[in-house]
Amino acid sequence: MVTIDAERFRDSFETYSAIGATEQGGLHRLALTDADRKARDRFVADLREIGLDVRIDAIGNVFARRDGTNADAAPVLIGSHLDTQPRGGRFDGQLGVLAALETLRTLEEEDIETERPIEIVDWTNEEGSRFQHAMLGSAVFVGELGLETALAMTDADGTRLGDALERIGYDGEHPVRSHDHHAYLELHVEQGPKLAEHGASVGVVDGVFGIRWLEATIHGETDHAGPTPMHARHDAVATAADAVSEINALPNRLSTDAVTTVGRIRAEPDSINVVPDRAEFTIDVRSADDDVVQTAAERVAAELAAACERHRTTYELDTVWETSVTEFAPELREAVGDAAATLDVAHERVVSGAGHDAKYLSRIMPAGMVFVPSVGGTTHNEAEFTEWDDCVAGANVYANAALSLAGDV
Amino acid sequence: MVTIDAERFRDSFETYSAIGATEQGGLHRLALTDADRKARDRFVADLREIGLDVRIDAIGNVFARRDGTNADAAPVLIGSHLDTQPRGGRFDGQLGVLAALETLRTLEEEDIETERPIEIVDWTNEEGSRFQHAMLGSAVFVGELGLETALAMTDADGTRLGDALERIGYDGEHPVRSHDHHAYLELHVEQGPKLAEHGASVGVVDGVFGIRWLEATIHGETDHAGPTPMHARHDAVATAADAVSEINALPNRLSTDAVTTVGRIRAEPDSINVVPDRAEFTIDVRSADDDVVQTAAERVAAELAAACERHRTTYELDTVWETSVTEFAPELREAVGDAAATLDVAHERVVSGAGHDAKYLSRIMPAGMVFVPSVGGTTHNEAEFTEWDDCVAGANVYANAALSLAGDV
Numbered sequence: 148m149v150t151i152d153a154e155r156f157r158d159s160f161e162t163y164s165a166i167g168a169t170e171q172g173g174l175h176r177l178a179l180t181d182a183d184r185k186a187r188d189r190f191v192a193d194l195r196e197i198g199l200d201v202r203i204d205a206i207g208n209v210f211a212r213r214d215g216t217n218a219d220a221a222p223v224l225i226g227s228h229l230d231t232q233p234r235g236g237r238f239d240g241q242l243g244v245l246a247a248l249e250t251l252r253t254l255e256e257e258d259i260e261t262e263r264p265i266e267i268v269d270w271t272n273e274e275g276s277r278f279q280h281a282m283l284g285s286a287v288f289v290g291e292l293g294l295e296t297a298l299a300m301t302d303a304d305g306t307r308l309g310d311a312l313e314r315i316g317y318d319g320e321h322p323v324r325s326h327d328h329h330a331y332l333e334l335h336v337e338q339g340p341k342l343a344e345h346g347a348s349v350g351v352v353d354g355v356f357g358i359r360w361l362e363a364t365i366h367g368e369t370d371h372a373g374p375t376p377m378h379a380r381h382d383a384v385a386t387a388a389d390a391v392s393e394i395n396a397l398p399n400r401l402s403t404d405a406v407t408t409v410g411r412i413r414a415e416p417d418s419i420n421v422v423p424d425r426a427e428f429t430i431d432v433r434s435a436d437d438d439v440v441q442t443a444a445e446r447v448a449a450e451l452a453a454a455c456e457r458h459r460t461t462y463e464l465d466t467v468w469e470t471s472v473t474e475f476a477p478e479l480r481e482a483v484g485d486a487a488a489t490l491d492v493a494h495e496r497v498v499s500g501a502g503h504d505a506k507y508l509s510r511i512m513p514a515g516m517v518f519v520p521s522v523g524g525t526t527h528n529e530a531e532f533t534e535w536d537d538c539v540a541g542a543n544v545y546a547n548a549a550l551s552l553a554g555d556v
Numbered sequence: 557m558v559t560i561d562a563e564r565f566r567d568s569f570e571t572y573s574a575i576g577a578t579e580q581g582g583l584h585r586l587a588l589t590d591a592d593r594k595a596r597d598r599f600v601a602d603l604r605e606i607g608l609d610v611r612i613d614a615i616g617n618v619f620a621r622r623d624g625t626n627a628d629a630a631p632v633l634i635g636s637h638l639d640t641q642p643r644g645g646r647f648d649g650q651l652g653v654l655a656a657l658e659t660l661r662t663l664e665e666e667d668i669e670t671e672r673p674i675e676i677v678d679w680t681n682e683e684g685s686r687f688q689h690a691m692l693g694s695a696v697f698v699g700e701l702g703l704e705t706a707l708a709m710t711d712a713d714g715t716r717l718g719d720a721l722e723r724i725g726y727d728g729e730h731p732v733r734s735h736d737h738h739a740y741l742e743l744h745v746e747q748g749p750k751l752a753e754h755g756a757s758v759g760v761v762d763g764v765f766g767i768r769w770l771e772a773t774i775h776g777e778t779d780h781a782g783p784t785p786m787h788a789r790h791d792a793v794a795t796a797a798d799a800v801s802e803i804n805a806l807p808n809r810l811s812t813d814a815v816t817t818v819g820r821i822r823a824e825p826d827s828i829n830v831v832p833d834r835a836e837f838t839i840d841v842r843s844a845d846d847d848v849v850q851t852a853a854e855r856v857a858a859e860l861a862a863a864c865e866r867h868r869t870t871y872e873l874d875t876v877w878e879t880s881v882t883e884f885a886p887e888l889r890e891a892v893g894d895a896a897a898t899l900d901v902a903h904e905r906v907v908s909g910a911g912h913d914a915k916y917l918s919r920i921m922p923a924g925m926v927f928v929p930s931v932g933g934t935t936h937n938e939a940e941f942t943e944w945d946d947c948v949a950g951a952n953v954y955a956n957a958a959l960s961l962a963g964d965v
Contacts, residue, residue, distance in 0.1 A: 339783025374748025
């Protein structure tokens with residue numbers, strides 16, 4: 148068993164939280180901006196301070212390695228991401244990187260040897276806010292996304308990702324994936340309210356929800372908002388409103404964990420006194436059960452058909468992206484659960500509603516996650532908050548789980 | 557009794573329909589564009605051909621006067637507008653101007669004298685599409701809108717209305733309103749389906765709906781579309797959808813004529829995987845009864861409050877524009893009804909759901925309207941259609957009503 152230095156961990160958290168800090172106590176540190184560079188530079192300096200060699204790969208992921216006693220053993224990989232959402236919070240991503248850093252510092256300070264090497268990582272552009280591909284660095288790492296495709300992506304200003312990497316000096320020379328790893332373990336905030344509601348300090352993450360993104364388009368007919376009686380209309384927005392109301396009521400009828408979200412909606416011709424002939428909206432469907440996602444998508448289509456029949460309109464429904472349920476490796480879940488039990492930390496099993504780098508990593512190695520609570524479930528905004536005691540409890544569970552995976556010598 | 561020349565009327569309609577014609581059989585003749593100038597030039601030439609003096613006022617309204625036997629009598633004013641919606645139809649506005657022109661041609665040809673002078677008018681920018689004030693020329697005429705304010709309005713390209721008038725040579729020197737009128741009579745397409753559904757050729761227009769424009773804003777909280785359970789959300793779009801569904805169901809519970817339209821809707825932050833914290837939409841409420849408009853607006857607020865309570869969100873509701881019910885003058889309604897009865901034209905009383913120049917004119921003189929059917933209620937698009945027999949029947953009713961108002965000598 149190891150115990151992290153809670154004060155040092157806190158100091159690091161405050162130091163990193165000053166880089167890209169917003170006035171409202173959040174972080175605005177978009178991938179590959181000057182703020183991200185400063186955070187990366189601090190991270191590299193911190194890694195060198197504990198004697199580690201740092202390597203940067205071709206997509207800008209930052210790695211460092213602490214040797215094990217068995218040079219031939221595949222390393223355990225730990226870490227998360229330092230980039231944030233626009234005006235995001237201080238806990239999302241950063242906390243996981245700093246828990247991994249604190250793990251390595253603790254092992255160094257206490258001269259603890261492991262059989263396997265332990266490698267730490269900061270993944271590039273996890274948020275997908277600046278360059279529109281979430282978990283981009285890990286996607287390239289696992290081969291989900293081609294390196295050249297990723298480097299050629301542009302932000303809203305037309306800046307190429309490759310050029311942005313070069314500008315901040317993180318266009319690394321190391322190949323994106325040079326060797327195998329034994330396992331990947333990531334600490335992250337839950338981004339939902341359950342752990343906090345249940346009084347648990349740590350979540351042992353079973354996996355990640357399946358997700359399907361749908362786009363609905365309603366076709367009606369324009370008419371004058373005055374002389375056209377209600378019964379004579381083919382109103383695309385009226386159709387959309389009926390369908391969206393029903394779509395938001397679907398999850399409670401399907402399962403306890405399913406969620407549906409309509410985040411975008413627009414009308415055409417977008418005029419106050421014209422019955423609209425076109426409405427578009429998106430639907431994000433998630434569940435821990437792929438069958439529930441499939442059923443929900445079918446019900447979405449059925450609700451659209453019913454609303455269109457009522458309003459004498461028509462619809463199209465397209466799946467624009469989907470990913471099936473991820474189940475994390477049993478040995479990782481066990482390592483996390485055992486560490487929590489041994490440390491007597493209140494914990495419970497959870498399924499992540501959000502995607503994480505660990506989701507991609509699980510395709511090529513056993514992967515797992517430790518969650519800490521998000522008070523009120525608030526995330527992706529400046530009010531994001533986790534009680535510091537929970538951060539410390541989570542980091543201790545994380546450090547000990549990583550230690551057990553690496554083989555305490 | 558007079559009878560118009562149906563063939564001449566048809567020839568005019570075809571001639572004017574070629575100016576700004578679209579490939580799909582509509583008209584694209586926005587106010588003060590080259591197409592509008594060509595239509596105005598044709599109109600001025602046609603007026604001069606029957607010996608009338610043309611005058612252009614400072615806002616570009618085109619007038620001409622046919623003298624009566626009593627030079628001191630206030631003239632009867634007849635006409636409509638030649639501008640169209642973008643890719644609009646051939647009947648809206650143009651038909652009324654040509655019915656007025658045909659009325660004067662018929663009186664000339666048959667050497668019919670009237671006691672009162674008859675003046676014909678083409679109003680500037682009735683549609684409000686290019687310069688965002690509907691019925692602009694008549695609004696300036698009746699003093700609703702200041703001349704300088706109107707001249708300073710700009711279109712989407714930043715062109716001043718005054719400059720646009722000057723460019724096409726219709727920045728007239730005549731004062732906007734130099735003398736009183738006895739009455740105003742306008743022929744227009746119904747823009748709704750009722751007359752066609754009931755087999756009536758002519759509508760005797762009792763008045764114009766009261767209209768209120770509302771803007772609703774919903775305030776919620778952003779959340780991650782995955783980890784946030786449905787019950788923990790404060791979803792602005794879910795709130796808006798519930799409210800819009802109820803708002804569209806209101807008219808049938810309130811009266812047989814009320815209509816509500818949600819023509820614009822948008823969400824923020826407008827992201828597929830973020831629970832939206834803001835939704836905005838507009839509501840256009842109309843009825844022939846001001847009390848019904850008021851009740852409908854109150855019910856809109858009540859539905860918003862109920863939806864917000866359900867979703868733990870809040871709302872604002874602002875009235876951005878309103879106009880009360882217009883009742884046309886009894887003597888005009890009688891003149892139109894009598895002409896229809898005498899000519900044995902199938903007619904019925906209707907209330908206009910749309911605004912018209914006649915609505916403004918009724919503020920300063922007795923005003924009235926003759927409607928002809930819109931097949932299927934289709935309007936403001938290229939498919940707008942009225943059976944030609946109905947156009948002729950309407951023009952005959954119109955000519956005889958105008959003649960009775962002017963005093964057949």
